[in-house]
Amino acid sequence: MTYRYVFGPVRSSRLGVSLGLDLLGRAVCSMDCLYCEVGPTRELTRTRAPYVPAAELLAELARWKDEHAGAHLDYVTLGGMGEPCLNTGLAEVIAGAKRLFPDTPVAVLTNATLLADASVRAELAQADAVLPSLDSLLPEEFARVNRPAPGLTPEAVAEGILAFARTYPGKIFLEVLLLSGVNDSEENLSRLTAFVARLRPARVDVTTMTRPGAYPAAKAADPAILARFREALGAALASRAVREPAPEATAAPGAATAPLTPEEIREIVLNSIARRPQTAADLRAALARPPEEVAKALAELEADGRIVAVDGFYRPLRRARND
Ligand code: SF4
Structure with missing residues (x-):
């Protein structure tokens, strides 16, 4: 969940x-x-x-x-x-x-x-x-x-x-x-x-x-x-x-757990970028998911108009979460 x-x-x-x-x-x-x-x-x-x-x-x-x-x-x-x-x-x-x-x-x-x-x-x-x-x-x-x-x-x-x-x-x-x-x-x-x-x-x-x-x-x-x-x-x-804070790596122990459905991956991506813009590489590391799963979730969310990429950083379109 x-x-x-x-x-x-x-x-x-x-x-x-x-x-x-x-x-x-x-x-x-x-x-x-x-x-x-x-x-x-x-x-x-x-x-x-x-x-x-x-x-x-x-x-x-x-x-x-x-x-x-x-x-x-x-x-x-x-x-x-x-x-x-x-x-x-x-x-x-x-x-x-x-x-x-x-x-x-x-x-x-x-x-x-x-x-x-x-x-x-x-x-x-x-x-x-x-x-x-x-x-x-x-x-x-x-x-x-x-x-x-x-x-x-x-x-x-x-x-x-x-x-x-x-x-x-x-x-x-x-x-x-x-x-x-x-x-x-x-x-x-x-x-x-x-x-x-x-x-x-x-x-x-x-x-x-x-x-x-x-x-x-x-x-x-x-x-x-x-x-x-x-x-x-x-x-x-x-x-x-x-x-100077150390460079931030988003991968964390325990980030990858049970298998996730595509819908759950999309939800996690939305939740995560709602709090800070992230690149596809950031998200791959944070979610510890195969690159193709993350790429698919990003492509679907972008096609649905729920997220947008600016200079390589994904962030939600406001309507996706805050309106
Ligand atoms: S506007 Fe954003 S950065 Fe500024 S205090 Fe509020 S949450 Fe923090």
């Missing part, structure tokens, strides 16, 4: 072998980032709601566990097509994932916009690792790169992360994603350096786009600038690591 909210496992550059759980089910977010791999945000909101009921998410996660006994995972990662903290079932999902996978840490990817709220901080604190992102501390850059919901400021996001870190016992991996000519300025670097020195996260990952983003204005940052940010933020962290 296929899955609607569970995806992967993938070999994530930041977390190792990671099983994903999508808490939104569609592109609902408090930001509409230029670089978002999911595509443009369809519902820009700061309002929390049970976008997907926790019981439904946990039932699917339990089914995955039953069907993949013995699969090795480094993390169960809550994230998906939008901001996971928007789901009011966050605490229940974290607790349920920990019950289901007592030997696997649970991580949450977050844009940190809700961390100003003490109740969200308390819920999130149940996770073993939290990966907040903060791309710019300059209001004009923040507005351009993250296109946030009204009322959000980079100062408030930064203060929310600092407040969370004051009592959180788990690991914080900060991500800074740079876009060329948008948030790769010296002034941003200077403010981020001061911020990292205060936050002292376990790690800082300085990244840029490696796949098509949501808007054409998003262009990958120059390697020399990435290196400069890594060096400066590394100095701010002193002994701790600031690193």
Whole structure:
């Protein structure tokens, strides 16, 4: 059987072998980032709601566990097509994932916009690792790169992360994603350096786009600038690591399991590319299926108008999933 909210496992550059759980089910977010791999945000909101009921998410996660006994995972990662903290079932999902996978840490990817709220901080604190992102501390850059919901400021996001870190016992991996000519300025670097020195996260990952983003204005940052940010933020962290995430390989142990019908393969392909654009080679590795099966599924989905290839990366046509 296929899955609607569970995806992967993938070999994530930041977390190792990671099983994903999508808490939104569609592109609902408090930001509409230029670089978002999911595509443009369809519902820009700061309002929390049970976008997907926790019981439904946990039932699917339990089914995955039953069907993949013995699969090795480094993390169960809550994230998906939008901001996971928007789901009011966050605490229940974290607790349920920990019950289901007592030997696997649970991580949450977050844009940190809700961390100003003490109740969200308390819920999130149940996770073993939290990966907040903060791309710019300059209001004009923040507005351009993250296109946030009204009322959000980079100062408030930064203060929310600092407040969370004051009592959180788990690991914080900060991500800074740079876009060329948008948030790769010296002034941003200077403010981020001061911020990292205060936050002292376990790690800082300085990244840029490696796949098509949501808007054409998003262009990958120059390697020399990435290196400069890594060096400066590394100095701010002193002994701790600031690193370039390892190249991502999507094949993961346990990805290939029981034989799949063509319909199931099409569904898995759709589910997978809904969360990030992928090449045919990415999909072959992630699904661990024979090349001809993946090629057939892609050709059929393309012929049905459900997916499109842009520069070799497949992504769903919106109507296929989000409308
Ligand atoms: S990149 Fe993350 S924070 Fe930005 S729009 Fe996409 S899901 Fe939301």
